[in-house]
Amino acid sequence: MHNIQIAAAQIVQQVLVDGRNLNQVLDESLRRKSVWTPAQRAALQDLSYGTLRFYGQLRAVLSLLLHKPMLDQRIYYVLLVALYQLQYSKAAQHAVVDHAVRSAQMLNTKISGLVNAILRNFLRRRDALLEQAALHAEGKYSYPQWWIDELQAQYGDRTAAVLEAGNLHPPMTLRVNQRRGTTTDYLALLKLSDLSARLIAPDALQLDKPVPVDKLPGFFAGQVSVQDAGAQYAARLLDVRDGLRVLDACAAPGGKTAHILERAAVQMTAVDKDEKRLARVSANLQRLGLSAHLVVGDAAEPQDWWDGEVFDRILADVPCSATGVVRRHPDIKWLRRSTDMAGFAAQQMDILQALWRLLAQDGKLLYATCSVFHQENEQVVAAFLALQPDARRLPIALPDDINGQLLPNDQHDGFFYALLQKVA
Ligand SMILES: C[S@@+](CC[C@H](N)C(=O)[O-])C[C@H]1O[C@@H](n2cnc3c(N)ncnc32)[C@H](O)[C@@H]1O
Known part of the structure; x- marks a missing residue:
């Protein structure tokens, strides 16, 4: 030892x-x-x-x-x-x-x-x-004082629950590939392998106990993936249908790209700045029997890779402080500085503004982060709407969100979603 x-x-x-x-x-x-x-x-x-x-x-x-x-x-x-x-x-x-x-x-x-x-x-x-x-x-x-103060200012009475949720061992949640079967079918398969789970969102099964992926029936055949339930809301919110042109602008490792493709036969372009991470998108899609046009590129500089054809849906799952996923990445609590938020917000704003030009009239862009701080999230959306008169924020309904903000709890990590539509 x-x-x-x-x-x-x-x-x-x-x-x-x-x-x-x-x-x-x-x-x-x-x-x-x-x-x-x-x-x-x-x-x-x-x-x-x-x-x-x-x-x-x-x-x-x-x-x-x-x-x-x-x-x-x-x-x-x-x-x-x-x-x-x-x-x-x-x-x-x-x-x-x-x-x-x-x-x-x-x-x-x-x-x-x-x-x-x-x-x-x-x-x-x-x-x-x-x-x-x-x-x-x-x-x-077990959080830095500035983090506790920031949450307190934003969430008041809910602060202790947010802090405590971030110190729990994360649950293992599966996303059933609905092209290969239903959640009911997969629950039966789990039972045959002596694994128990419960349905917590439309495609999401939370295992009672985490297991290595090679113990999951059909994992290598693409029947199932591991993905937090909060992350699984993205594909649903984006409201995808067969045939739409979809851009996933910060795609790696491809969890949300794959989920969108499992839900509808869209024409998917998946972009990521990091070539190595983009290779993981390719591997994930291959395992699931899905395909997309993969591009190494900077979402804030689309002139370097965009072919000029607009998209019906854009997912901007932008780089962020990752303050909603500390139970999976406890180092983040000690590596982040309060001053980092302004940098993330500016980067996110650049990406949103660049991607907006790629969106079709009436098209929808989903801005997503795994942050719990409103210097990203709410304030970025407000600043974006103030600058972009042809953008309208659409209402979204999640089981326990505060205006698109999901706080970490026993079912999911912390995420933020804002759905923006291009209007005349
Ligand atoms: C939150 S992760 C995306 C997770 C992914 N959507 C999923 O569900 O599996 C953010 C990704 O954005 C990429 N990224 C960061 N800055 C970028 C930029 N300017 N353009 C494109 N990708 C970027 C990172 O390499 C990282 O893979």
Whole structure:
């Protein structure tokens, strides 16, 4: 276990100190550990994700336990990982402490006694320490203070629920490919594989317990995909019909592109700026038996790739702060800065304005983000409508939205949708 602790501590350190993306750092680390068993690999993922998910609380507790700053940062991160294990995992407590001491011995023999003392102190005074850490909102909710303040200003009483939903383990939700069968058919197939799920939106089945995709019946034959229920609203809102010309302008990895094509035989152009990510769209469509015209291009610079024929529907699933999907990407909580929102909003505005020229008269453009902050979302829509007299916002009806804003809950991640129509 101590090797896993050390590897997790290094991953967490790289995210928090070097500002690196958690998925990427974890992938790199796993590639170097080809001899590790699937259980060890899963443990590394759990420790690095979990420590970042509860970093605010763990950091507050550790600062109460340390009487002076820990000079060896490698040990500091081992302690954070061990505290995560003691508080949130089922691992035997004495084993966690022993392994942390061994981890420390491998890294810096002089401080292993201190590691033992700190962790045993935590076990002795756990309740009081957690209570004291929770006196500050960062220690209570494990988000930066600016984020908590921003949500509070926007959502008032709903803030705690939003913060807590973002700290849950994400559910695994499936999208049944309706070209290959109904949700009822697929529920029966799941049952045959001893998997249980429930219908939570028209094509969306939420599994009771996440499983690797190779355990999903018919996955490789294209019967089903993994996609959050909130993301599955896009295809429905876009109101697609056979034969329409559709542009998905920020398409990769292609979840929404594929869903649109599953719902209607449209002429799809899928654009993404990132060539490598666009290759994932191609792979996904191939698995599902679907096809689209794929283009590497910048949605804000359509003159470089557009053939001049207007589109009936455009999906602009723009780059955003991703603040609605932190339960899947807990590193985002610590990598984002409050000042980032203005940059995302400006980028989104550029994309919307550029794409508007590509939309047919009466055509519809769906602006989508996975953000919960209105500096993107609502304020971008308002600014766009103020500049674009031929744009009208259409009402949309989602089960529990606030004017197009879905807040994360046990059924879906946080998303924002605004449907805009080009009028005379
Ligand atoms: C939120 S993701 C899209 C997710 C995708 N629609 C799906 O459902 O699977 C945003 C995508 O926009 C791409 N992107 C960022 N800036 C872009 C731009 N200026 N033009 C085109 N694509 C861009 C990114 O490479 C990324 O793949």
